[in-house]
Amino acid sequence: MVSLRRVVVAASSATIRLTAFVFLRWIPGYPFSPIIFTSLIIYLSSLFSLAKDDQPSEDRPEKGGKNSTKEHVHESDATDSGDSALKTLLTGLPSKGSPAWTWATALINVGVALLALDFLVRGFLVYPTEDVTFSRIGYVSPTTANLVFREPDTAQLPVVVSYQEASQNTQKWIQEGTVYKIDNSTDFTAAVKLKNLKPGTHYRYSLSNNNTGTFVTSPRPGTPEANRMSFVTSSCLKPNFPYSIVSHPLRVPGIEQMTEALAKLPALLKPAFMLFLGDFIYIDVPFRFGSSMDHYRSEYRRIYSSPSWDFKSDNATAIDLPWIHTLDDHEIENDWSKGNKTAPYPAAADPFTHYHVSGNPPVPAKSFAHPDDVTYFSFVNGPASFFMVDTRTYRSEPSQPNSTILGYAQLRSLLHYISTPEPPGVHWKIISSSVPFTKNWHVGNTDTWGGFLDERRIVFEAMWRAERTFGIRIVLLSGDRHEFGATRFPDPELALSSDELQPNTAGLGLHEFSVGPLSMFYLPIRTYRQTDTEDVAVKYAPDGNNKFGLVNIAEEVGSSGRISVLTYSLYVDGEVVWKYQLSVPVRRTGGRTLPPGRVLEDKLTREGWDAVFKTAIGTIEEIGSVVLKKARVAYEELLERLQKAEGLN
The missing domain is CATH 1.20.5 (Single alpha-helices involved in coiled-coils or other helix-helix interfaces)
Structure with missing residues (x-):
């Protein structure tokens, strides 16, 4: 008969190994680390107790008389039965015949737990990063560029900011400004706007603390160059995941893969910026070490300390790509819906403001709130205008009467943006959200717009009306889900047939492209599926630790004249796997149905039996x-x- 202690040893050993595998290679969820270390304590205490009882009877004192000896002999015989090195190594049970194998299987479990501990704390303890210094470009317009930098060494003050055209090495540097004071109130960060720049021009900048970089200004509106533009979009990144013991704990593989992929693009497709849709840090994954402002600040510093920013491919680095940011839950707390006054939001908002908002685009002209209290942004670049919504700061509890994901002021601002005609040359309204608009994801659906369907309906009706009235096309971009999903939302006035509303079909309607993670886990289960004709599934691609979308807009000559074409390319693990195209006539024809979308390329394999x-x-x-x-x-x-x-x- 198998003893209870042997069951405990085998079960705790299996728990350590299985949970650690899931934790390090699959999902770095916060419940797993306590399970691993608790199981290790149970395993070691039970193992040594069992191994001690399995010693030969002549080597240990007898206790409990004859009956006790007989019981031990019976248990020892059971241990000898089928006792082998392989069994010991696989099950974690002790080997009576070879103590070395017992030590070996124990060391395997200890080693596995140490790997989990390394992933959990090495970056946090070994890289506190108080001394990190960096510089980056945020929003870029035709004549300005937002520069954000960090300099904790007061001996470097004042920091002089200069720039020059990259094509003219002999040109003297133009001094933009001098920063005389940087202190802990902004975590030693500062923002400087470079002004009086030439549109469509390649620049380099230099700081007196030896930080340098390059950027390209946007084209002048109305010029032929303004008819095309490219950008990349993604969300969610976590250093050193999937975990590797030989990797730098702050390395972000997805950033490096993206840098390599973008370096291969022809010059016309080089992206102008990264539209990053939230979860830049994971304060609560795999473990929350605190909720103070200092804890949040340290997470931003660790990400900006990553060697992946300086990873070069064809002399291009990720830090030279302008990044603009949206806030999401893991920069605050998982599934956050408690507004901007409740803790820990104020502590979380501080570094997001200094590291990201300071470099972001301007707030909308009609924000319906004081600019200092606005965390949603709007800008125009070439043939597209953008509205970046904030779905965390102002949201209330989902699935309640009068639930709001935007808040009153932001909803008014978004509706004003949607209903405002764009100037000539701007053919696309692109609205970004940190969480998906579609309700086709059926796990965690209430954390998306699926928990705020009344407000979604108001926004969608405004979008459908704008497309009909202005002859302009609206595209939705989102992240958060660690999967890719393309969805279309047909205007009910189109009265489409049932065949046109079937799952996994291209066609008419507002289109959403939701992509992530840039570098994080992906869900091994399938949670996206179409259940009605409101949200029509176009494509679902759940697998891949590293995903991003490349959006390219350019003018072409179609059968009915000039058209502006948007091509969405999905990259998974550095390779293009799917392409989709939308178009809109350059000459506006309000009230006319826009052309349907179409699949250009599909390298995704069909789902198997699994x-x-x-x-x-x-x-x-x-x-x-x-x-x-x-x-x-x-x-x-x-x-x-x-x-x-x-x-x-």
Whole structure:
């Protein structure tokens, strides 16, 4: 008969190994590390107790008389039965015949737990990064560029900022400004706007603390160069994941893969900027070490300390690509929906403001709030205008009466932007959101716009009306899900047939492209599927630790005249796997149906037999989350009734 202690040893050993594999290579979730280390304590204590009892009887004192000896002999015989090195190494059980194998299997489990500990704390302890210095470019217009830098060494003050055209090495440097004071109030960061620049020009900048970089200004509106532009978009990054013991703990593989992929592009497709849609840091994954302002600041410093920013491919680096940012939950707290006054939001907003907002585009002209309180942005670049919504700062609890994901002022600002005609030459309105608009994701759906369907309907109706009225095209971009999903939302007035509303079809409607992660885990289960004709699935690509989208807009000559064409290219692990195209006539024709989208390229393999299994797991998780939510609501209602009854008594 197998003893309870042997079951405990084998079970705790299996838990350590399986959980560590999931933690290091699959999903670095916060529950896993406590499970690993608790299981290790149980395993070691049970193992040594069992190994001690398995010693030969002549080597240990007898206890409990004859019956005890017989019981031990019986257990020892069971241990000898099938005792082998392979069994010991695989199960973690002790080997009576060879103590060396017992030590070996114990060391395997200790080593696995140490790898988890290394992933958990090496970056946090070994790289506190108080002394990190960097510079980067944020939003770039035809005549300006926002420069953000950090300099904690006061001996470097004042910091002089200069620039010159990159094509003229002999040209003297133009001094833009001098920063005399940097202190801890901004975590030693500062922002400087480079002004009086020439449109469509390659520049280099230099700081007196030896930080340098390059950038290209946007083309002048109305020029032929303004008819085309490219940019990249993604979300979610975590250093050194999937985990590698030989990798730098702050290395971000996705940034390096993106740098290599972009370096291969022809000059006309080189992106003008990165539109990063949230989760730049993961304050609570794999473990929250604190919620103070200093903890949040240290996470930003660690990301900007990553060697991946300086990774070169064809002399290009990621730090020279302008990045503009949207806020999401892991920069605050998972599934955040408690507004901008509740802790830890104020602590989280501080570094986001200094490191990212200071380099972001301007706030909308009609923000309907004081500019200092606005975290949504709007700008124009070439043939497209952009509105970057903030779905975290102003949101309330989802799936409640009058739930809001935008807040009153931001909703008014977005609706004003949608209903405002664009100037000639601007053919696209691109609206970015940190979370998907589609409700086709069925796990965590309430954390997306799926938890705010009334407000979504208001926004969609404004978008459909704008497309009909202005003859302009609206495209939605989002992130957050660690998967890729392309979805279209047909205007009900189009009265499309059932064939035109089938899943996995290109066609008419507002289009959303949701992509992530840039460098993080992906979900091994299938949670995206079409359930009605409001959200029509176009493409689903869940796999891949590193994903980003390249958006290219250019003018072409079509059968009915000149058209502006938007091509979305999905990159997975550094390779293009899917391309989709949308177009809009250059000559505006309000009230006319816009052309349908079409697939240009699809290298994604069809789902195998495992897709059914993965989809089933996703469905079980969806049902489980619903059941747990209802149980929680019922529990809270019961507590409330008991409290009322107790009050009456």
